[in-house]
Amino acid sequence: MIKTYLIERRSWILLFICQQLLILFVAYMDPTIPLQSILYMVFLSMIVFTVFLMIRYHTETRFYKSLEERDNNLDLTSIASPESPFEKIIDTSMTNQIELLKRTASRNQIALEEEKDDLLSWIHEVKTPLTAMHLMIDRLDDDMMKTHLTYEWLRIHLLLDQQLHQRRIPFIENDLYIEHTDLETIIFNEIRTLQSWCIQKGIGFDIQLEAAEVLSDAKWLAFILRQLLTNAVKYSPASDIIVRSYQRADQTLVEVQDSGRGIDPKDLPRIFDKGFTSTAMHQDHAATGMGLYLAHKAAQSLLIHIQVQSVVGEGTTFTLTFPQKNEFVRITGV
Incomplete structure (x- = not known):
């Protein structure tokens, strides 16, 4: 701050120095003026000016230091x-300016x-005709038409x-209910939802549940598994998707393993980024890049750690590591 202050006041300092030099020059050129006395006066002036600068430095920089x-x-x-x-x-x-920013931020927050409320209301309104549409599709006699319409219905759903969950995630802490x-x-409910899609692609499921329960929020855990299973079905050929659970030490792990196209190694660090789809399949316009992002955000709030292992052309394995019971004290406050 001293350097900044001297730079700020350099014009005044230069003016004072120039004045002293001018006085000395005049005294040197005029023999009638005693040079020694002038030197003494200039010396005293320099001391006074230096002390003045020191005092003014502390006075004038207090406000700017607090800003910095x-x-x-x-x-x-x-x-x-x-x-x-x-x-x-x-x-x-x-x-x-700050009052203006606060008013603007308040208006933007209200808007x-x-x-968000309008969109949530719209989503709930759309669900009603969507449910009716599903019942109508079930009554179709044309199996081929029924399969295609069910697939498109599932995509919309x-x-x-x-x-819906993207709008709820910022307030997920208010919605959590941790239980066994x-x-x-949960897994069979999600598979049942994807059943028509799986039949169309010739995909089956191999369920191996050594650990029957986990301590988590059922609704948000279902959402996380839904995103992982949907991705597995979307990018897998006719094969079996393996879903297994097991205990390791005091923690429960759940794996979702597919035999799909896999993920390019350079894409692995970015798959949970918002909006990221793929560099290898960038022309895939159906991908939104939101599923894994939302699953990861929800998992963070549930203290679930998601790991991914993938080999291009061989498949991908997502592993959910659930926290120990005492780690939920931070969520529940109990």
């Missing part, structure tokens, strides 16, 4: 009270909440489900 050290937020309470007229102009300008959850019930 403050956090980058909208709180101005940490800023020192302005003293000079220029400091008051800066303080007033910052206060007005965002209204948009899964996309709406993603949108039966894995078989």
Whole structure:
């Protein structure tokens, strides 16, 4: 800050030095002026000016030091009270700007909440005709038409489900209910939803549940497994998808293993990024890049660690590692 202050006041310092040099020059050129006395006066002036600079440095930089050290937020309470007229102009300008930002942020937040509520309402409204459509499809006699319509219905259903959970994830902590959850019930419910799609692609499931229960939120765990199973079905040929659970030490693990196209090694660090699809299959316009992102976000709130292993052309394995019971104290507060 000292260097900054000297640079800021360099014009005044140069003016003072030039004045002293001018006095010395005049005394040197005019024999009637005693040079020794002038030198003494210049020396005293330099001392006084130096002391003045030191005092003014502490006075004038107090406000700017507080600006430099403050956090980058909208709180101005940490800023020192302005003293000079220029400091008051800066303080007033910052206060007005922050008040404007706060009002704008408040309006944007209200608009965002209204948009979110409208979208949630729309999703719930769409679910009613979608359910009716599914019942109508079930009554079709043409098996080929029934299969194709069921697949398209399932795509719409899964996309709406993603949108619904995407809007709920920022408030997931308010929606959690941690309990002993039966894995078989959740997994078979999700497989049943994907049944028509699996039949169409010739995909089966090999379920190996050594661990029958996990401690988690049933609704959000179902959503996570839904994204993993959907990805497995989407990118797998006719084969079996293996879903297994087992204990390792004090933790429960659940694996979803497919025999699909696999994930390119350079893509693995990015598969949980929002909107990321693939570099190898970038022309796949059906992919949204949201499923794994949302699954990962939900898993973080449930303290579930997701690992992925993949070999291109051989398949992918997602592993969910569930936390120990005492780790949920941070979530439940119990």
